[in-house]
Amino acid sequence: MDELLVNDPGKKVILMGNDAIVRGALESGVQFVATYPGTPASEIGNDFYRISKEANVIFEFSTNEKVAMEVAAGSSFSGLKTLVAMKNFGLNVASDPLLPFIYTGSKGPTVIFIADDPSCHSSAQSEENTRAFSYLGHIPTLEPADAKECKEFTKIAFDLSEKFQIPVMVRTTTRVAHQKMPMVLGEYKKNSSLARGEFVKDANRFVTLPPRVLGMKTELIEKIKKMQLAFEKSNLNFIDRGSSKATEKRGIIASGVAYLYVKEALKELGLDLPILKVGTFYPLPEKKIQSFIKGLKNILVAEELEPYLEKEVARLAKDANCKLEIHGKDLLPEVGELRPEYVTLALAKFLGKKYVLPRIKTKLAVPKRFPQLCPGCPYWLVFGGVKKATEGKNVIYGGDIGCYMLAGMPPHFLQDYLSCMGSSIGIGHGIKRATGQKLVSFIGDGTFFHAGIPALINTVYNQSNPLIIILENEITAMTGHQPHPGALGAKVEIKIEDVVTACGVKNLKIIDPVQQQEFIAAIDEFLEKPEVSVIIARHPCKFVKKV
Amino acid sequence: MANKSILKTKKEDYNIVIAGTGGQGVITLLQVLAEAALIEGKDIKTSELHGLSQRGGSVEVHVRFGERIYSPLVMRGKADLVIGLETQEVLRALDYAGPQTVFLVNKYFVPIPLEKKMTEGEIVDNLKKISGKAELIPASDICQESLGTSVVAGIYLICLAANKDFIPLKPESIKDAIKKVIPQKYLELNLKTFELAKQK
C-alpha cells in the first residue's frame, strides 16, 4: 500500500512538505482534487494521480490552472471537500475565477495550495510573491514554515474553510514544499466510495452579478473580520520566547521558512530573543502583533521576498508603539531566497554584534553546468533541423515554457524571447505585425493545450504569418511527465492537428523530426507563406510509457 | 585518516551536503540518510530541488540531523561532510565547508562541454587546504567492477562514510534505511553495495 494511505495513527514518518499536504488532506477527508503541474507544487498532483483511485478521491489534471480553479469551485458549490493545487504562475492564470470564488465562498470546504519559488530554482518567468494576491482577493492565507506544519495547516485550513465558508489558501515556498522532516501520522479514514455531491440551486449565493456582487463583497469583508478575531487567538500565530528575559526590548517577527532560519541564527549567535511567528498572513492577527511590539524598542521582520509583513508592522506600530525601530529589508535581501547565513548576518547587525561569515578561499571555480536535453530527446532533432533550415535567414526564435526552454542554452541558442505559458504565439504575432520580420516559435503540446489555442486563433483571425512549431512529445515532460489532453493513452485523446485545423490554419504539416530532410524542407517552405503555418513535430518523449 | 576524534567532540547537529549532477540519484541518498537518522531517533530536516535543476545540471541536497533541527539548509561554513558524486561538482559546495569538513569525492567526471577538465589532483589539493580531510574514492569504478554497474556509487559512498565513522549513524541503520527506501527491484544490488563498502 502507498505510504500516504496507511492508517497507523501515531506512526512517525518522514514526509516532504508536498506529501505532507496530501496526507493532511487525506486525513481531512478530501473528496475532490483538481490541479495543474508546476514545480515546486507538482508532487501534490502527482501523489493524487497515483493514489486517487485507491483513496476514492475524484481527481483530475485540468487543462490549465484557470480551469482547475473553476472545476474546484464547481465541486465546492456541489458540497464536496475540495483541494486545488498549482505553482505561483498558475494562480496568475487562475486569478480570474479565484476572485469571484472568494466572493461566493465555498460550500464544500476548499483549500487552495500555491507554491512560490524564491530564487527561481524551477521558475523561468519571474520571482513571484503570491502573498500579494491575498490582498487583491481577500484570500485567507496560511504560511507553513516546515513540512510538519504543511500537514497541520492543511487540516486547519479545511476546518477554517468549513467554519467560515470561504476557500483558504496555503502558501508554501520551495524550501518548505521540498523539505523533509519527521512527523506523526493522524487518523485516516478512507472514503468508502467516490463522493457524490449535489448542486442545490441558490442564485443569491452562486451568481456574482451587480448589485448582489457588492453585497457579497460586504459579506466577504465581514467574514475576514471574523477570521481575524479567530486568528488573534489561534496558535497559528504564536510567540516563541525561548529563554529570553521578559524584560528583553528586542524582538523578531517571522513568517514561513524565515522562522526556521531565525531559530538557526539565534543558535549560531548563542542567544534567544522573543519571536512572533506569523502563520496567518491574511488576515493578520493585528492585535497580537500590536501587543507583541508594544514594549519593544526594536524589531527585525524576517520574511522572504517583498516586505509585505514589514509594511504591516510599520502601520500597526503607528498606534501601538510609534517609537519602535523596525528593521527588515534594510538588512535582508528582497531578491532571492533567504538562507540561514543571511539571517544570521542580519540578526548580528540588528543586535550590533560582530559576526563574520566563514569564507573559503580556493582558486578553483567550476564553470556552470547547463541543464541539458536528455540523450535521445526528440528536441535535439527539432532544434538541429530548425538551425539548419534557418541559418543565415535572420529569423527570430520564439520560446515558450517546457523542456524546450533549453533552446536558449548552449549549444542551441534558439530563443530570442521567453515569457509565460502560451506566450510564444501571442508575442510572435505582435512582433510579426509590428515588424514583418521572419519568425519561428516553439510551443510544447502541453503548453499548446494550456494557453496556446486562443493565441493561435488570434494569429489566424488577425492575420500574421509566423511559423509555429508544436512539439508534440505526448507528455508534460518538464514538470515530471504528467499526462495532458493530447497524450497517448488519454481517455479521449484530442488530436492537435484537429484543433489546429479547426482554428483555421491552412498550412499544416505533421512530421517526425527524425525525417530531417522533410522537416527542413517544410520549414523552408512555410517561412515564405503569407499566412500562419504550423508544423507539428511529432515524436514521443522517451519517458512516455508505451500503451 | 584520523576522524573519530572530530565526531566525538562535535556539537549535536550533523550537516551533510551532497553535490552531483542531475540523474545521479542524490534524492535517494537524502532519503536513505534521513530514514537512518529517524531510526536512531533524531530530528531531521532536508532540502532538495526538483524540476529544471534535475536535467543534467548541477544538483545539491542538504541533510541535517541532531537533537533539534530548524533550518532545512546547511549554513555556510557548517558542513560536517561534503560528498561529491562527481569530482568537479564538489567544488560548488565549498561555501558550506570549513576546517571541520570531511570531503568524500567520487572519482568520476561528467565533462562540462567546452571547458577544460580540471584534474582530480588539483581539486583534491584545494580541498585539503580547507580541512586536510579530503578523500578521492573511485566509487563508480569499484561498483562497476564488483557489481557490474556504477549507479550505486552514491550508496557506496554513504555506506563507506558510515563505516569510516564520518557520519554519526550506525552502518546498520543505513542498511535498514536502504531496505526501507530502495524499491524491491534494486534492493539486492544496494545491499550488496552495502557489503562491498564494508570491506574497504
Ligand SMILES: Cc1ncc(C[n+]2csc(CCOP(=O)(O)OP(=O)(O)O)c2C)c(N)n1
Ligand atoms: C502557468 C504555469 N503553470 C505551470 C507552469 C509549470 N510548467 C513549466 S514547464 C511546464 C510543462 C510544459 O509542457 P509541454 O509544453 O508539453 O512541454 P515539455 O516539457 O513536454 O517539453 C509546466 C506546466 C508554468 N511555468 N506556468
